[in-house]
Amino acid sequence: xxxxWKSIEPYLLVTPQTLxxxxxxxxxxxxxxxxxxxEFNGYSMTPGFTLENYRNxxxxxxxxxxxxxxxxxxxxxxxxxxVIGFPVAYFLAFYIDSLRWQIILFLVCTIPFWTSNIIxxxxxxxxLGREGLLNKLLIGIGLTEQPIDIFLFSxxxxxxxxxxxxxxxxxxxxxxxxxxxxxxxxxxxxxxxxSGFQVFKEVILPLSLPGIAIGSIFVVTLTMGEFVxxxxxxxxxxxxxxxxxxxxxxxxxxxxxxxxxxILLIVTLAIIFAILRTIDIRKEL
Amino acid sequence: MANLTRRQLLRTGLAAxxxxxxxxxxxxxxxxxxxxxxxxxNQTKDVTLRFIGTGVSQINEIRQKAExxxxxxxxxxxxxxxxxxxxxxxxxxxxxxxDGEYFSxxxxxxxxxxxxxxxxxxxxxxxxxxxxxxxxxxxGAKVNSSQGxxxxxxxxxxxxxxxxxxxxxxxxxxxxxxxxxxxxLGYRPDLVGxxxxxxxxxxxxxxxxxxxxxxxxxxxxxxAAMVVEALGLMTFGDKGNMTREELDQIxxxxxxxxxxxxxxxxxxxxxxxVNLMSSxxxxxxxxxxxxxxxxxxxxIECVYAPLQEGYRAWGGGIGLSRNLSGIxxxxxxEYINWMLDGWVGAFLGRQGxxxxxxxxAKKFMSQPEWDFxxxxxxxxxxxxxxxxxxxxxxxxxxxxxxFNDRMGNVVVWNSTMDEQTYLVQKWNEFxxx
Numbered sequence: 001x002x003x004x005w006k007s008i009e010p011y012l013l014v015t016p017q018t019l020x021x022x023x024x025x026x027x028x029x030x031x032x033x034x035x036x037x038x039e040f041n042g043y044s045m046t047p048g049f050t051l052e053n054y055r056n057x058x059x060x061x062x063x064x065x066x067x068x069x070x071x072x073x074x075x076x077x078x079x080x081x082x083v084i085g086f087p088v089a090y091f092l093a094f095y096i097d098s099l100r101w102q103i104i105l106f107l108v109c110t111i112p113f114w115t116s117n118i119i120x121x122x123x124x125x126x127x128l129g130r131e132g133l134l135n136k137l138l139i140g141i142g143l144t145e146q147p148i149d150i151f152l153f154s155x156x157x158x159x160x161x162x163x164x165x166x167x168x169x170x171x172x173x174x175x176x177x178x179x180x181x182x183x184x185x186x187x188x189x190x191x192x193x194x195s196g197f198q199v200f201k202e203v204i205l206p207l208s209l210p211g212i213a214i215g216s217i218f219v220v221t222l223t224m225g226e227f228v229x230x231x232x233x234x235x236x237x238x239x240x241x242x243x244x245x246x247x248x249x250x251x252x253x254x255x256x257x258x259x260x261x262x263i264l265l266i267v268t269l270a271i272i273f274a275i276l277r278t279i280d281i282r283k284e285l
Numbered sequence: 286m287a288n289l290t291r292r293q294l295l296r297t298g299l300a301a302x303x304x305x306x307x308x309x310x311x312x313x314x315x316x317x318x319x320x321x322x323x324x325x326x327n328q329t330k331d332v333t334l335r336f337i338g339t340g341v342s343q344i345n346e347i348r349q350k351a352e353x354x355x356x357x358x359x360x361x362x363x364x365x366x367x368x369x370x371x372x373x374x375x376x377x378x379x380x381x382x383x384d385g386e387y388f389s390x391x392x393x394x395x396x397x398x399x400x401x402x403x404x405x406x407x408x409x410x411x412x413x414x415x416x417x418x419x420x421x422x423x424x425g426a427k428v429n430s431s432q433g434x435x436x437x438x439x440x441x442x443x444x445x446x447x448x449x450x451x452x453x454x455x456x457x458x459x460x461x462x463x464x465x466x467x468x469x470l471g472y473r474p475d476l477v478g479x480x481x482x483x484x485x486x487x488x489x490x491x492x493x494x495x496x497x498x499x500x501x502x503x504x505x506x507x508x509a510a511m512v513v514e515a516l517g518l519m520t521f522g523d524k525g526n527m528t529r530e531e532l533d534q535i536x537x538x539x540x541x542x543x544x545x546x547x548x549x550x551x552x553x554x555x556x557x558x559v560n561l562m563s564s565x566x567x568x569x570x571x572x573x574x575x576x577x578x579x580x581x582x583x584x585i586e587c588v589y590a591p592l593q594e595g596y597r598a599w600g601g602g603i604g605l606s607r608n609l610s611g612i613x614x615x616x617x618x619e620y621i622n623w624m625l626d627g628w629v630g631a632f633l634g635r636q637g638x639x640x641x642x643x644x645x646a647k648k649f650m651s652q653p654e655w656d657f658x659x660x661x662x663x664x665x666x667x668x669x670x671x672x673x674x675x676x677x678x679x680x681x682x683x684x685x686x687x688f689n690d691r692m693g694n695v696v697v698w699n700s701t702m703d704e705q706t707y708l709v710q711k712w713n714e715f716x717x718x
Contacts, residue, residue: 041706044374044396062714069717131565149494153550153566235550235561236500237543239717247716250367251502251709252374252392 029265036258045255053259063260066239067267073158073230073240074223080163081219082212085170089211090204092171093178106175109168121161121229128152128160153235161233166222170215177211178204213279217272224268332616333358337372338384339365340555341575341638342464342601346671347629355623357616365554366501373398382617383460383604388434388503388699390459394448399604401442401457406618409625410461412642416692417462417600418454426693427595433507433525433698436462436600460602461621462641464633467596467691471572474586476565481590484508485515487569493547497561497570500551502712504699506535507597508571511697513538515594525700529707536711540718551716555579562587574637577684582674591685595696602641634658635671639688661687 039048057063088109096102112120127133128151135147150156181204189199227242241264248257336343336359343363351359362380364372370389372379377398385393393399404410415421420437421429441451441458450459472481477492487496487508499505510524518538521531542548549567552558559579561567572589580587603624605617623629630640631649637658640646647655653665661683668677685691702708 062717066717125560126564129564129566149549231553235497235548236553236716237548237551244713244717247713248709250371252371253706253709 032258032261035255036262038255038258040253040255044252053256054263056256057259057263062239063244066241066244069238070224070240070242072155073162073226074220076159077162077166077223078216078219080159081167081170082215084163085167085174085215086208086212088167089171089174089178092175093181109171112164113168117165118228118232120165121232124157124161124164124233125152128157153233153237155234155238157233158230158238161229162223162226165229166219169218169222170212173214173218174208174211177208177214181207209279210281213275213281216275220271220275221268224264224271328612329355329357329616329619331357332613333360334381334613334616334620335359335379336361336382336384337364337369337380339363339369339386339601341573342384342633344632347632350628350632351620351623354628355616355619357619359620377606377608381606381609381613382620383606385460385601385604386699387436387439387460387462387600387602388701390439390450391434391701392705393604394439394442394450394459397448398607399459400607400609401445401447401459402461402605402621403445403618404456404458406622407458407461407625408622409642409645412644413462413625414639414641414643414692416465417641422693423689426689428598428693428695431598431695431697432523433597433700434503435525435698436460436465436602460604461625462600462602463624463629464602464638464640465598465600465692466574466638467598467685467695468571468573469592469596469685470569470590471562471577471580472569472588472590473562473565474588476568481569481588482593483515484511484592484594487512487571488516488542488547490547492569493545494549495566495568496548497550497552497558497567498548499558499571500553500716502709503701503705504597504599505551505571506532506708506712507697507700509535509539511592511594511597515592524697526702527704527708529704532704532708532711536715539715543715543718578637578670578676581676582670589684591691591694595694596685596691597697597699598692598695599699632671635669637683639692643688657681657683659688661685661690 035045036053037049037051038045039050039052040046092102092105096105125132129135130147130149130152132152134151135144138144139147185203185207186199189203194202225242226240227246230238230240230243231246241260245257245260245264248254248260334357338361340363343361345361348359348361366386366389369383369385370392373383373385373389373393374396377396383393383399416428417436417440420431420435438452439450439459441453441455443449443451443455443457445457447457451457470481470484470487474480476495486492487498498508506527507524510519510521510527513519513535514521514524519531519534521527527535550557550561552561552570555573555576558570558572558576561570562572562576562580563583563585574589577587577589603621605614609617625642625645627640627642627645627647627649630642630646631654634640634646634650635654635658639659643659647659650658654668656662657664657668657677664677664679664681666679667675668681670676685694
């Protein structure tokens with residue numbers, strides 16, 4: 001009796017989680033997958049099997065351009081979050097000695113996250129606008145005569161806002177992996193005559209790779225699906241796959257949107273797979 | 286959503302409580318034997334009608350006044366134009382009353398989610414402005430031959446069970462109108478520096494990087510059509526029902542303009558258009574009338590330009606969900622009759638919208654208000670909107686003039702075309718370009 005209980009116990013324990021996953025992850029994705037083969041007219045969809053939606057996407061210049069644009073955003077946002085996030089995490093991990101201050105400064109990094117990301121995004125608009133603070137400042141100190149238009153409603157604004165929104169997602173895993181580096185390794189490298197740069201290149205960077213990988217996964221997945229930031233900061237002028245899907249849903253073209261969502265999911269999973277193949281994050285977990 | 290569930294919980298709780306009490310009473314106590322069943326003569330009191338609509342008319346003041354006058358409850362949900370259509374078509378269980386635009390009907394009606402409205406139950410139906418019924422306003426008015434999804438084309442169904450539009454008035458209506466307007470370009474006279482008299486100005490290089498167009502395909506495409514036609518870049522067989530070739534061509538022109546940096550941004554919601562204009566990001570753009578008044582209310586000059594080519598118009602009305610029956614249906618008809626009775630018309634009129642039955646709205650407006658908003662006369666006193674903000678000082682004249690001048694010069698309506706799917710596809714190309 002006791003023995004059989006022992007054997008089913010793990011299954012029972014995992015049941016709630018499995019049900020939640022099936023119901024809220026697997027089932028919706030399966031539905032999207034099925035709907036992506038349905039037919040639709042201007043206002044309704046009918047169950048069926050057509051490859052028309054996929055054919056439409058793969059033959060359209062727009063979807064190609066949109067994916068390229070999305071990759072551009074992903075690449076830029078990933079680069080800048082890493083370039084900004086790494087020094088911050090490095091500083092926290094190596095230059096702050098007391099744990100208390102590390103925690104306090106870490107919390108300081110999260111302060112922007114105490115408000116909703118929409119508000120954080122919208123607050124850029126009066127700052128960057130044609131009659132915004134930044135342009136007024138530049139005109140005031142005589143750096144420019146005409147307000148600079150590309151600050152707002154441009155790709156620049158989109159990338160800026162997304163870097164602002166997502167840098168913390170890079171800092172957290174990086175900080176975590178930097179904290180786990182055995183300080184004796186650094187001392188040993190120094191004793192062996194390594195310069196500061198060599199210590200960084202040979203010891204710290206390789207050991208922080210899992211953190212970079214996890215941070216990159218966060219940033220890439222968040223940016224791949226973005227549509228609110230793209231829409232607001234570009235003034236509706238830039239395209240991303242998420243925004244394309246949103247537009248199609250808005251026009252009731254659900255099967256087309258579903259097909260796009262399936263492709264987006266596959267592409268994003270492929271990128272994550274590539275990251276995981278390059279860097280072994282298991283050390284981190 | 287949380288609000289809704291709490292309310293439902295409360296309602297269920299109250300209902301359960303009431304049931305317990307009722308059964309106790311029915312059983313009677315020894316000293317107080319149960320009496321016979323009582324009849325509630327005013328049953329609609331317990332009705333709650335759930336509305337969906339755009340922010341333009343889902344207004345708390347209207348809800349409160351209606352509840353006060355009619356005695357039953359209304360629940361309003363303000364949505365974007367797109368969400369409103371989506372819910373109307375895909376979630377029929379979520380609403381009792383659909384407050385939508387006529388151009389949505391070619392999409393919503395085939396879903397069968399609306400029940401035709403019995404015209405004979407609408408007391409003021411005969412007084413409704415003929416734009417909605419016959420399509421004729423007065424002899425020689427441009428609106429008589431306007432293109433696009435004009436309300437009268439989708440106003441009537443062939444019979445009670447039908448989802449087919451009738452070309453002539455019948456007893457079965459799709460929506461009962463209550464607000465509509467003539468839209469045009471809005472501009473900042475202080476930043477533009479001269480008068481704007483043609484749609485073509487939207488593509489004028491003078492305003493490069495300072496214009497905007499609205500990003501709702503069925504509306505934006507009509508504005509674009511007005512612009513390219515005014516500039517002589519294209520001619521259309523029927524702007525309200527473009528062919529694939531015409532859509533290809535107009536999208537190509539739009540993309541060229543976008544690549545040249547003509548547009549500062551695209552807007553999707555009312556608030557966005559107000560912010561773009563008041564912040565000076567944009568000096569000339571397609572706009573909705575109350576958005577212009579909202580800019581003015583901030584003390585910023587803004588003109589709603591009457592243009593030589595005419596206006597693009599829209600019309601909104603109330604439709605009934607297929608699910609409504611019995612006393613709830615009666616309540617919905619009571620609401621429609623109340624809506625046409627004038628108070629709503631006057632309320633919306635003070636923001637610049639027109640009422641479907643102007644003569645009723647007049648009863649609830651002061652003479653100076655009527656003269657300003659409908660007659661195009663100089664304001665005899667300051668014009669105050671329903672929320673207490675001053676819109677115009679005494680002496681001002683409404684842009685575009687009187688009702689007949691404005692609605693009479695409508696040349697196109699917001700449109701759902703036969704090639705709607707293709708339109709959306711081309712529009713997405715434009716946005717993505």
